[in-house]
Amino acid sequence: MTIKDIRDILGARFIYGEDHKDREVHAACGSDMMSDVLAFVKDSAVLLTGLCNPQVIRTAEMMDIICIVFVRGKMPDDNMIEMAREKGIALLSTGHRMFSACGMLYEKGLRGGSPYR
Amino acid sequence: MMNDKIKLCYDVPADDFTRAGEASSNVKSKLKMMGVNPEIIRKVAIAMYEGEINMVIHAFGGTIDVVITPDEIEMVLKDDGPGIENIELAMQAGYSTAPDNIRSLGFGAGMGLPNMKKYTDELNIDSTVGVGTTVTMKVKMNER
Ligand SMILES: Nc1ncnc2c1ncn2[C@@H]1O[C@H](COP(=O)(O)OP(=O)(O)OP(=O)(O)O)[C@@H](O)[C@H]1O
Ligand SMILES: [Mg+2]
Numbered sequence: 001m002t003i004k005d006i007r008d009i010l011g012a013r014f015i016y017g018e019d020h021k022d023r024e025v026h027a028a029c030g031s032d033m034m035s036d037v038l039a040f041v042k043d044s045a046v047l048l049t050g051l052c053n054p055q056v057i058r059t060a061e062m063m064d065i066i067c068i069v070f071v072r073g074k075m076p077d078d079n080m081i082e083m084a085r086e087k088g089i090a091l092l093s094t095g096h097r098m099f100s101a102c103g104m105l106y107e108k109g110l111r112g113g114s115p116y117r
Numbered sequence: 118m119m120n121d122k123i124k125l126c127y128d129v130p131a132d133d134f135t136r137a138g139e140a141s142s143n144v145k146s147k148l149k150m151m152g153v154n155p156e157i158i159r160k161v162a163i164a165m166y167e168g169e170i171n172m173v174i175h176a177f178g179g180t181i182d183v184v185i186t187p188d189e190i191e192m193v194l195k196d197d198g199p200g201i202e203n204i205e206l207a208m209q210a211g212y213s214t215a216p217d218n219i220r221s222l223g224f225g226a227g228m229g230l231p232n233m234k235k236y237t238d239e240l241n242i243d244s245t246v247g248v249g250t251t252v253t254m255k256v257k258m259n260e261r
Contacts, residue, residue, distance in 0.1 A: 033220075034170075035228035038163050039235070051223040055170070058138035059223075062145065062162040064155070079135070 001025055001110055003067050003090050006046060009104050010094040012069060016081050017090030023066055028110050030102045034059045040113050048101055052076055057083040066090065071098045123151075123185040129169055129196075131178035134222060140181050141166040144192075148185070153258070160236040161190050161256050167229040168194040168252050174219050175199070176250065189238075190256045197249035204242050208234065 004021035007014065014021075027042035032051045037059050046067040047060055052074040060068050061083075067090040070076065075093055076084070084091050094101055125147065127140035145162040149155075165181070172179045176198020184191045201207045208230050215225025234240050239255040 032223060033226040033228070034223040035167065035226045035232060038167060038232050039228055041159065041163075049223075053222060054135050055138065055223055058142065058166065061142060062138075062159070062166045064159060 001105075001108060003046075003092075005108070006067065006069065006105065006110075007092055009108055010069065010092070010096055010101055012092040012094035015070075015076055015091040015093050016084050017067070017088070020066065020088065020090040023090070025067060025110065028102070028105055028112055029065075030098055030112075032098075038063065042113055046105075046110075048098060048105075050074060050098055052080075054080055054083060056080070057087070057089065060084075060089050061087045067092065069094060069101065071096055071101050125183040125185070127181040127183075129172050129178045129181060129194075131173065131176075133178075134173060137170055137173040138166055141169050144183055148190070151185070153190075157190070157256060157258060161192070164233045164236045164240075164254050164256070165192050165194075167233050168192070168254070170224060171229055171252075172196045172198070174215060174224055179249075188258055190258070192252075192254045194252040194254075195249065196251075200246040200248055200250055201242065201244040202246055204244060207242075 003023050025046045027045040029037055029040045030048040031037050032049055034055055045065050047065050048069045049056055050071050057080050070093045073095045141162055148158045176196035179196030182193045206212055210231045211227040213225045213227035219225045237254040238257045241253045244250040
């Protein structure tokens with residue numbers, strides 16, 4: 001699935017990075033705890049989170065995550081958008097809550113990693 | 118790729134949560150420019166970022182020295198914070214002393230040190246209560 005597909009499935013809107021809409025997403029991770037996210041490494045992943053501060057962008061940067069979806073209508077501020085722009089990370093915002101957003105993507109075939117050991 | 122030893126030094130400011138991670142971000146960009154394998158870069162970036170965040174949320178900032186050689190990348194993170202009383206306990210997944218205000222910022226899952234162990238080839242923690250903590254990590258250029 002592409003970033004554009006994610007936008008469509010979640011009825012989300014681009015905050016930044018519509019140019020990246022055709023990039024393929026291979027895996028997803030949903031969490032509000034950044035170290036939880038940092039334990040998960042997959043190429044070309046999307047992060048779903050209800051957390052909205054600059055460390056979300058940093059975390060995505062460290063992991064080479066290509067797209068962040070802010071759930072519950074969270075909106076990143078200008079500083080966060082600028083950080084995402086510098087690193088080429090697409091930002092989406094959806095009104096859905098975490099559980100629903102993850103479920104909708106899962107239903108369309110997107111998967112997470114293997115269980116944590 | 119490179120034959121010399123490259124040393125990078127960073128000051129990590131205290132109480133500046135917004136800027137925490139800038140040093141790790143800078144190292145990541147530099148390694149990219151040097152053409153280091155992306156998997157290695159990701160391991161270094163994640164491990165260093167976890168350590169950098171720990172210096173800001175558990176101590177009062179500090180310094181990070183990174184030494185890059187053709188064989189490995191070494192990171193030394195030094196702070197003069199409160200120190201870690203029981204390192205073995207701190208290393209356990211899920212153990213955290215982070216207060217609620219840190220949790221609401223997305224940290225305090227007790228996963229940072231386990232992640233640092235997972236993504237590095239060597240991790241050494243030297244800590245004295247009331248004096249500070251030095252975390253040394255190494256990532257080999259062509260292992261794992
Ligand atoms: N530099 C440090 N100075 C003092 N204490 C530290 C330092 N680094 C870690 N600790 C202690 O070790 C504990 C575990 O650290 P760890 O990074 O694994 O988890 P955390 O930082 O609490 O949460 P997370 O990393 O998941 O956001 C911390 O809660 C803290 O008590
Ligand atoms: Mg930590």
